[in-house]
Amino acid sequence: MFGLFGSGNLGNEGSLEAMVGFLRRERPEAELSCVCREPEVVKQTFGIETLPIRRNGPASGLSGKVNRLLLKIPGKLADFARAFSHVRKADVMIFPGTGILDDFGERPAGMPYDILKWCLAARLAGTRIAFVSIGAGPIRNRLSRLLMTSAARLAHYRSYRDLQSREFMESVGFDTRGDAIYPDLAFGLPAPIPFPRTLPDALRVGVGVMAYRGWYGFADGGQSIFSRYVGKLANFVVYLLDSGHDVRLLTGDDEDSVAVEALLAAVRNLRPDSKLSHGQVHSLGDVMGQMALTDIVVATRFHNIVCALKMCKPTISLSYARKNDVLMEEMGLGEYCQHVERFDVETLVAQFSRLTAARGKHEQGISERLAEFKEQIERQDACLLSSVIG
Missing domain, CATH: 3.40.50.2000 (Glycogen Phosphorylase B;)
Structure with missing residues (x-):
């Protein structure tokens, strides 16, 4: 291999x-x-x-x-x-x-x-x-x-x-x-067994973060791309917290710890008393275990999207490549995509609201598609x- x-x-x-x-x-x-x-x-x-x-x-x-x-x-x-x-x-x-x-x-x-x-x-x-x-x-x-x-x-x-x-x-x-x-x-x-919800009125939202610095991370401007991405994601996380939702940060690469720290700092700068959950992961099985603790996922990495869908979680993609969008379209979630370098926070909030309202329908659709994948x-x-x- x-x-x-x-x-x-x-x-x-x-x-x-x-x-x-x-x-x-x-x-x-x-x-x-x-x-x-x-x-x-x-x-x-x-x-x-x-x-x-x-x-x-x-x-x-x-x-x-x-x-x-x-x-x-x-x-x-x-x-x-x-x-x-x-x-x-x-x-x-x-x-x-x-x-x-x-x-x-x-x-x-x-x-x-x-x-x-x-x-x-x-x-x-x-x-x-x-x-x-x-x-x-x-x-x-x-x-x-x-x-x-x-x-x-x-x-x-x-x-x-x-x-x-x-x-x-x-x-x-x-x-x-x-x-x-x-x-x-x-x-x-x-796939691990999903965890039952404990807060019926609040959603558990998984936010997948990535140390993204452009397609060629070694190219000029990479740090500016990363800073804009983290800044906008922090504003969205603050919206989730202010709406009463529980937020769990998700990763898919060891390097993403840098993005987690940057996002935590940006959120705490806006909401000093904020509390975000984050678990250590060492395999895709661990990532799916983290997904099991969520109701809805917003993510960037392709295999964060894969793990969320594998766990039958309605998902929003902030993609850096067409592969994310294609998978989302296959799962009936094509309208819930934006590009990681150009996404708009207000649009993301609107997508989140629509996805929340249609959670049951999308969970059923994802489940049916997973059976076909098998x-x-x-x-x-x-x-x-x-x-x-x-």
Whole structure:
């Protein structure tokens, strides 16, 4: 298995957890390994063999100087040989879910290059390649787009987590005939039991926060984007508190603790005596457990949205990518979306009021769609067993 795992993004970890669970359940004799960002974390969490995506650190001494003199080509060749040596031992290399084919926060020399490197090594080694329920697009950098689509062409099996991902691939000239659409892998994870409400007159509102600084977080203006986002979200939280609702802050990545602290400070600056709940999370199961303590959710991260819907919670999305909007539309919640960089607080308040009034209808609609997702996930499982894993 290959992906950005172990680095604190719980959506990614949930995708890996779902795939590991499936493989252990259906092929308990299989030997599993994972090529990932933080091997020690993944090894400790899942108890499987791990390998870093690329060699740790640049070469030092004379070899390092020679490598730099030769434009780092020797180092890249050595890294490719290392990838080939590892992947040739496998029967299949799986990319389990995640937005693996977008360049959010990535430069071309990062994951776009690494994905192509490992796919090319697998092809040369005769190892089957499967992209399973992945997200694709946008890939705004042209070089990144070339690298990622070239990698995808090497795959023996491809499925996308939504229609917009497949349409994006088609829009860049990719042949998607034979590529299926199945739900995000996280929808296959077990869900905790919902908690009963204890305050009949007040709503428990989950507010998912994200350390969002623009599509390329390293670009200029990122801190200004973050500050505006937190400021507007603080005004909405104050509205919720003043309306008598209980507010619980939700996260989906270790980095989001920065956003939590910033939001708490902004809210307390407006309402010094405010009280907000926030629980520590270490997996998507924990995130769903936090969702179970809410009645309605307003969130930014894609897998916060997934977890809220998995728990059958009516949801509002402040999205940074089309993937959020597409999922919301699938769940009958398309009118409850705004873009994270342009959302208006008054509009958000109006959306919240409408969603509150229609909670029962939307809970029923989400429940019905989840049943359809379950059937689709089971169909893909059968397809993987028959045509990919064997």
